[in-house]
Amino acid sequence: MRRQNFEELGEADRLLIETARRSSVNAYAPYSGFAVGSAVRTRSKRLYHGANLENAAYGLGMCAEVAAITAANSAGDYDIEAIAVVGFRFSTPPDVTQVVTPCGRCRQLIFEAGQIARTDPVVFSCSGDLEHIEEARISEMLPGAFGPDNLGLSQSWPQLRGQLVETVRRIEAAGAPSAGRAVKR
Ligand SMILES: [Zn+2]
Numbered sequence: 001m002r003r004q005n006f007e008e009l010g011e012a013d014r015l016l017i018e019t020a021r022r023s024s025v026n027a028y029a030p031y032s033g034f035a036v037g038s039a040v041r042t043r044s045k046r047l048y049h050g051a052n053l054e055n056a057a058y059g060l061g062m063c064a065e066v067a068a069i070t071a072a073n074s075a076g077d078y079d080i081e082a083i084a085v086v087g088f089r090f091s092t093p094p095d096v097t098q099v100v101t102p103c104g105r106c107r108q109l110i111f112e113a114g115q116i117a118r119t120d121p122v123v124f125s126c127s128g129d130l131e132h133i134e135e136a137r138i139s140e141m142l143p144g145a146f147g148p149d150n151l152g153l154s155q156s157w158p159q160l161r162g163q164l165v166e167t168v169r170r171i172e173a174a175g176a177p178s179a180g181r182a183v184k185r
Pocket of ligand 1: 065
């Protein structure tokens with residue numbers, strides 16, 4: 001884990017972190033009063049972002065990192081090389097000075113994405129004011145992790161994914177059911 005100064009980071013990393021912080025404004029966090037924004041950068045250099053999403057059934061809450069990683073995967077762009085997390089308390093008393101790191105579940109999700117993509121994603125954990133930034137590789141943050149390699153998926157997923165794409169292609173080629181068939185009485 002290395003302490004970083006925002007101004008001394010490269011342009012791509014500053015943009016990633018700024019995107020994460022900007023995304024935090026969309027947090028739905030009425031229960032914790034704690035907003036988190038996250039952004040991922042993929043091998044294609046595109047950025048995807050997300051914010052935390054809480055729920056009256058507390059255990060259903062979703063982390064910002066999950067939203068960002070899901071956004072990348074939903075765009076068919078799952079080769080994640082870096083992720084930024086920016087969090088702060090906005091309820092009284094506000095606190096924008098503590099470094100926010102990914103929770104254990106999110107570390108596992110980042111690790112999985114990295115192993116499938118053959119990257120070791122860089123993780124920027126940041127305070128809301130960006131005065132405190134810690135940089136680490138996911139392999140440092142989750143040592144000895146169990147991942148897709150343990151199940152042989154890194155080899156088999158590309159082929160299985162090909163089958164998925166082919167199945168969808170065949171479904172689409174078969175055409176949509178007619179309105180008459182869709183509305184059965
Ligand atoms: Zn999390």
